[in-house]
Structures are given as structure tokens and as C-alpha cells.
Amino acid sequence: MNPLQEKHRALGWARPGKGGGSSTSSSQIAYPDEIKPLLSNVAQLSTDLYNKGWQGYGGQRFADLNGTQQQALQGIQDRATGGSELWNQAKGNLSQMMGDQQNPYLDQQVANAQKSVVDSYNLSTKPQMESAMVGSGSFGNSGLQQMQQQGQNQLQQNLGNVATQMYGDAYKTNQTNKMQALGMAQGFANQDYTDLNQMLNVGNTFQDQAQNKADFNYEQWQSQQDDPYKKLQAMTGVMSGTAGSTTTSKQSGGK
Known part of the structure; x- marks a missing residue:
């Protein structure tokens, strides 16, 4: 070869x-x-x-709204559209506080205060002037008449000051009550929403727990679907390593 x-x-x-x-x-x-x-x-x-063949998951994938959530959401909707029963009951009183309501005792209080001023004038100032006129021997003395007129003018001014101060203080108090009533009205109006939101939070906790259960069931099903592929991969890995x-x-x- x-x-x-x-x-x-x-x-x-x-x-x-x-x-x-x-x-x-x-x-x-x-x-x-x-x-x-x-x-x-x-x-x-x-x-x-x-x-x-293709096989879809037959279980529930996402948790539905539970009864607590539905009740809370319905309550929020009803409150927004129909108002609050508690607010309706308090509305009359709040309206009176917010309105320009006349103090039924104020006029009497002013009258009593003015009477006190008049009494003080009659018991103190007026006797002094009359005594001075008697002592002068002449009731026609122009100086004494001028003093008397000034005393009366001072009396009227004092009476006016009493009324102005008392009515002014009452007005300020009334305005303060209005602002307080506004705050109370807001508190009443929001309390229903506060309670309903707390109920909604409770419902959300229930839903989270239900969702965790649904996720666990889905993971178990998915692991079952993947199991044959894991076995096939393991067997082919052994075969390729020993071939x-x-x-x-x-x-x-x-x-």
C-alpha cells in the first residue's frame, strides 16, 4: 500500500x-x-x-370587596348625598348660635347698670349741687346753674357709655359664638366620615388577608404546574452528565 x-x-x-x-x-x-x-x-x-393542553387557573386570583368595605363605602355615599342625621338634629341649635340672636337678658342688664349710675348721681352729685345752691341763697346763680347742667350732661354721658360698652361687649361675644359654632358644625359634619373611614380600614384589613390566601393558593397551583418541567430538567441533566x-x-x- x-x-x-x-x-x-x-x-x-x-x-x-x-x-x-x-x-x-x-x-x-x-x-x-x-x-x-x-x-x-x-x-x-x-x-x-x-x-x-393549556390549563388556566380555576381558583380566585383577587379578593373581592368584603361586606365591611361595602357597608363603609355605601355609608360614605349616603352621607355625601343625603347628609347626616346627627347634623340635622344639631342644625337648629347651631343655626341659633350662628345667627344674630338677641340676648333676652341684655336690655335688663343695661337698664340695671344705668339705674345704678342714676342712683349714684341722685345720692351723691345732685344733693351736693342743691346744697351749694341753698348755701348761696340764690337759685338763679348762673354759676350754680352751669354746674347743675354739667352734672346732668355727665350723667347722660355715663348712661350712654354704660349702654355702649355693654351692647358692644355683647356683640363681640355673639361674634365669638359664631366662630365657635362654625367649628362645631365642621366637627359634626366630619365625624360621620371619620367613623366610616375607620370602618373602611377594617374592611381593607380583611381584604388583605383574603388576598394573601388567594396568592398562596395560586403559588401552590403554579408550583404544581412547574413540577413536571423540573423533573424533566433533572433527568436530562443526569443523562447529559453521564453520556x-x-x-x-x-x-x-x-x-
């Missing part, structure tokens, strides 16, 4: 001709005997997964 033929033989093929021949070789994957049973399992599992190869050669000779 010449060198060229030797080279052809080494490469696995030979040029046909006199005194020559040809050879072929092939290789295939080989598995250890203990791994071979997995081949049928992998084939069967792969076929089952391929033929398996080897074998080579077979076939020679056909010439003359």
Missing part, C-alpha cells in the same frame, strides 16, 4: 482500485446501563407535556 493509500485509510476512506479497499466509521452516544431506564421516562414525559460516545468502523476489502 502506497503512502497515499495509507493516508486515505487513516482518514476513514480509501480510493477503490486494484489491490485496495474502503472503510467507513460511525459514532453514537452511549449511556451507562443504570441511566438507560431514564430514556423511556424522558421520552414519555416529554410527549405528555407536549400533548398537554459518552462510541465509534465503530467497517472495512470492505478489494481483490
Whole structure:
């Protein structure tokens, strides 16, 4: 055999001709005997997964509104559209406090205060002036008349000051009551919303717990769906880690 033929033989093929021949070789994957049973399992599992139809989740994915939430939301809606029963009951009293209501005791209080001023004038100032006029021996004395007139003017001014101060103080008190009534009205109006929002928060806690349960059930279902794929991956991983190869050669000779 010449060198060229030797080279052809080494490469696995030979040029046909006199005194020559040809050879072929092939290789295939080989598995250890203990791994071979997995081949049928992998084939069967792969076929089952391929033929398996789409399967949706049949459980509840998201928690619905619970009764507490629905009651709270309905209450908020009713309060916004229909007003508050508590507010309706307090409305009359609040309106009186916010209005310009006349103090039924104020006029009497002013009259009593003015009477006190008049009494003080009659018991003190007036006797002094009359005594001075008597002592002068003349009731027509212009100086004494002027003093008397000044005393009366001072009396009228004092009476006016008493009325102005008392009525003014009453007005200021009334305005203060108005501002306080406004604050009370706001508190009454918002209390219903405060209570309903607290109820809504309780309902939200119930819903969160229901949602946690729904999420857990979905995770369990998803793990069940993924389980065949995990098994298939494990088996194919073992097979690929233990696979080897074998080579077979076939020679056909010439003359």
C-alpha cells in the first residue's frame, strides 16, 4: 500500500482500485446501563407535556370587596348625598348660635347698670349741687346753674357709655359664638366620615388577608404546574452528565 493509500485509510476512506479497499466509521452516544431506564421516562414525559393542553387557573386570583368595605363605602355615599342625621338634629341649635340672636337678658342688664349710675348721681352729685345752691341763697346763680347742667350732661354721658360698652361687649361675644359654632358644625359634619373611614380600614384589613390566601393558593397551583418541567430538567441533566460516545468502523476489502 502506497503512502497515499495509507493516508486515505487513516482518514476513514480509501480510493477503490486494484489491490485496495474502503472503510467507513460511525459514532453514537452511549449511556451507562443504570441511566438507560431514564430514556423511556424522558421520552414519555416529554410527549405528555407536549400533548398537554393549556390549563388556566380555576381558583380566585383577587379578593373581592368584603361586606365591611361595602357597608363603609355605601355609608360614605349616603352621607355625601343625603347628609347626616346627627347634623340635622344639631342644625337648629347651631343655626341659633350662628345667627344674630338677641340676648333676652341684655336690655335688663343695661337698664340695671344705668339705674345704678342714676342712683349714684341722685345720692351723691345732685344733693351736693342743691346744697351749694341753698348755701348761696340764690337759685338763679348762673354759676350754680352751669354746674347743675354739667352734672346732668355727665350723667347722660355715663348712661350712654354704660349702654355702649355693654351692647358692644355683647356683640363681640355673639361674634365669638359664631366662630365657635362654625367649628362645631365642621366637627359634626366630619365625624360621620371619620367613623366610616375607620370602618373602611377594617374592611381593607380583611381584604388583605383574603388576598394573601388567594396568592398562596395560586403559588401552590403554579408550583404544581412547574413540577413536571423540573423533573424533566433533572433527568436530562443526569443523562447529559453521564453520556459518552462510541465509534465503530467497517472495512470492505478489494481483490
